Amino acid sequence: MATRKRILITGAAGFLGSHLCDRFIKEDFHVIAMDNLITGDLRNIEHLFKLENFEFYNHDVSTFVYVSGELDYILHFASPASPIDYLKIPIQTLKVGSLGTHNLLGLAKHKNARMLIASTSEIYGDPSVNPQPEEYWGNVNTVGPRGVYDEAKRFQESITMAYHTFHGLETRIVRIFNTYGPRMRLNDGRVLPAFIGQAIRGEDLTVFGDGSQTRSFCYVDDLIEGIYRLLFSDYALPMNIGNPSEITIKEFGEEIIKLTGTSQKMVYKDLPTDDPKQRRPDITKARAILGWEPKVSREEGLKITYDYFKSLPQDVIEKVEH
Numbered sequence: 001m002a003t004r005k006r007i008l009i010t011g012a013a014g015f016l017g018s019h020l021c022d023r024f025i026k027e028d029f030h031v032i033a034m035d036n037l038i039t040g041d042l043r044n045i046e047h048l049f050k051l052e053n054f055e056f057y058n059h060d061v062s063t064f065v066y067v068s069g070e071l072d073y074i075l076h077f078a079s080p081a082s083p084i085d086y087l088k089i090p091i092q093t094l095k096v097g098s099l100g101t102h103n104l105l106g107l108a109k110h111k112n113a114r115m116l117i118a119s120t121s122e123i124y125g126d127p128s129v130n131p132q133p134e135e136y137w138g139n140v141n142t143v144g145p146r147g148v149y150d151e152a153k154r155f156q157e158s159i160t161m162a163y164h165t166f167h168g169l170e171t172r173i174v175r176i177f178n179t180y181g182p183r184m185r186l187n188d189g190r191v192l193p194a195f196i197g198q199a200i201r202g203e204d205l206t207v208f209g210d211g212s213q214t215r216s217f218c219y220v221d222d223l224i225e226g227i228y229r230l231l232f233s234d235y236a237l238p239m240n241i242g243n244p245s246e247i248t249i250k251e252f253g254e255e256i257i258k259l260t261g262t263s264q265k266m267v268y269k270d271l272p273t274d275d276p277k278q279r280r281p282d283i284t285k286a287r288a289i290l291g292w293e294p295k296v297s298r299e300e301g302l303k304i305t306y307d308y309f310k311s312l313p314q315d316v317i318e319k320v321e322h
């Protein structure tokens with residue numbers, strides 16, 4: 001019997017990490033999952049605990065990381081990802097993007113493993129070009145409230161590239177654009193769970209600013225497929241993965257009102273500091289190099305996600321503390 005390839009996934013109990021665990025289990029990998037549960041939830045992966053090719057470690061990757069035995073791949077997804085999370089825990093956010101990444105690169109070098117890091121469209125800051133190609137250098141306020149996330153991720157890309165060029169480590173960098181789907185936390189403050197949660201609880205939908213800012217939402221299955229292809233490609237420069245279908249937040253609110261059939265309305269609140277005015281991925285490279293493009297329409301993806309949120313226990317739906 002061929003031995004299974006071994007993969008370490010950090011941030012495994014989170015939204016994207018848990019979907020990655022499912023995918024690599026399905027591909028018959030041995031999955032070593034790591035998470036300190038600061039924004040994650042063990043319920044996202046508890047269905048995997050009984051499997052012999054799945055292990056879980058409750059560990060903070062900003063401290064020393066060690067895994068015994070061989071390791072073929074590392075996916076570094078540990079990091080708070082929602083603006084309200086990283087505003088609440090700014091130092092941990094900076095540490096997991098910098099110290100955590102350094103620890104894992106060291107482990108990858110020691111084990112001769114290929115490492116893929118989760119970067120983000122936030123490295124483009126409040127972009128002055130739209131859509132954003134990978135060559136765009138970004139427009140980030142280093143000392144603004146979002147700077148803790150943006151700069152940690154920019155450093156993460158730089159140190160990963162340095163390990164690639166200086167140590168010859170096999171590395172991959174995915175720049176993820178707004179992704180949604182089942183297992184997002186209803187109270188994580190991101191616009192999709194915020195709007196759907198408000199609709200389910202019979203509250204008005206809170207639009208920040210005048211709602212003219214844009215985002216481009218990618219369904220989680222499409223993203224996971226893009227990451228999977230990037231990992232096994234030979235492309236080491238950063239690659240955008242996201243859905244280029246762009247929409248204003250006000251139009252998005254209207255879509256959620258229609259989907260949920262709520263009789264509530266949209267109410268307008270202050271726009272958070274440095275909130276990007278526009279965001280849309282240029283996915284020319286992903287199309288050409290990975291033969292990848294998103295397949296799930298927003299209508300389809302939103303319906304699946306709404307059904308997931310509706311199926312949650314009532315106390316989870318009611319509990320919103322920011």
Ligand code: NAD
Nearest residue numbers: 011014015016036037038039040060061078079081176179
């Ligand atoms: P999430 O908050 O659901 O998951 C992050 C996970 O990392 C959580 O389970 C959390 O407990 C864990 N974690 C945080 N710090 C840790 C530490 N020091 N040690 C161990 N575990 C730690 O967020 P997500 O949406 O799943 O995002 C996952 C990754 O993808 C992040 O790196 C994020 O920056 C990136 N990303 C996500 C999106 C998106 O739209 N979801 C967009 C761009 C980038």
Ligand code: UDP
Nearest residue numbers: 083189190191192194206207208213249275
């Ligand atoms: N937003 C909103 N109402 C909310 C939450 C977010 O209007 O209750 C807006 C937010 O200001 C931003 C967009 O929706 O312009 C996307 O926010 P999110 O936090 O989901 O992610 P971001 O792309 O800003 O990281």
